Amino acid sequence: MQAQVFKAMGDPARLTLLSRLASGEGHTIGSLSENLGMSRQGARKQLQVLVAAELIELHKVGRETEVTINIGQLQQARAFIRELERQWDQRLSALKAFVEQTDPSSEADG
Amino acid sequence: MQAQVFKAMGDPARLTLLSRLASGEGHTIGSLSENLGMSRQGARKQLQVLVAAELIELHKVGRETEVTINIGQLQQARAFIRELERQWDQRLSALKAFVEQTDPSSEADG
DNA sequence: ACAATATGCAACCTAATGGTTGCATATAGC
DNA sequence: GCTATATGCAACCATTAGGTTGCATATTGT
Numbered sequence A, B: 001m002q003a004q005v006f007k008a009m010g011d012p013a014r015l016t017l018l019s020r021l022a023s024g025e026g027h028t029i030g031s032l033s034e035n036l037g038m039s040r041q042g043a044r045k046q047l048q049v050l051v052a053a054e055l056i057e058l059h060k061v062g063r064e065t066e067v068t069i070n071i072g073q074l075q076q077a078r079a080f081i082r083e084l085e086r087q088w089d090q091r092l093s094a095l096k097a098f099v100e101q102t103d104p105s106s107e108a109d110g
Numbered sequence C: 001a002c003a004a005t006a007t008g009c010a011a012c013c014t015a016a017t018g019g020t021t022g023c024a025t026a027t028a029g030c
Numbered sequence D: 001g002c003t004a005t006a007t008g009c010a011a012c013c014a015t016t017a018g019g020t021t022g023c024a025t026a027t028t029g030t
Helices: A002-009 A012-023 A040-052 A071-102 B002-009 B012-023 B040-052 B071-102
Strands: A056-061 A064-069 B056-061 B064-069
Touching: A002 A012, A002 A040, A002 A071, A002 B002, A002 B012, A012 A040, A012 A056, A012 A064, A012 B002, A012 B071, A040 A056, A071 B012, A071 B071, B002 B012, B002 B040, B002 B071, B012 B040, B012 B056, B012 B064, B040 B056
Parallel strands: none
Antiparallel strands: A056 A064, B056 B064
């Protein structure tokens, strides 16, 4: 569900992780876990939340694990928000049209 | 912070509320609280979370309370995601340019 | 083989979340 | 004024989240 993606994004530490990944600062669990204001295990848990929401993917390479961001999931989240905005705009348009139809004075000059 | 907005959107019931508001189904606390699969008080709590994230606003009118969606906050959330995507695209472009510069064979035909 | 590095797994704790119920209060309509 | 409606407020409860610590394990480099 969409909610899970937003929920995963609903935490400062996790947004920081996504931001780091998007801008290319570090791409292993270890490097990403630095300077997050929490232990490595704490950071690992946050990464797991992002994995569960399919916002990132983990791939083991030797003894380290590469982390890659899933841009597609971000795009879907953005599309969902855009759809809400679209519905709202449509509703406003419909309301405006209705008002102009029932109250002709509103479409004439003031 | 941005995280709070995403966090507020990270729940099915709250997404339903936002969707109803955007599409114009109901605009009072009472009407919005119907068919959410929880009690009125439960729904009220979820609405309060959206208020705290400034995704909606409440205005008392007589004995009922009007609920309006704050499209601006949705736009900001969307802009934040778009920015992440932009950074990622830039990173990819930079990487591509770097590879092409250091390894000229990659820009020639195969 | 051994030490260092990168990570995983699990138990544990506290605070926050999501939901309930019960009761109080203000407005509307007859 | 009385009744119904729309809402608020607070206590309570179970589950989840966010974070810690301790220990196990797999690679890597010498």
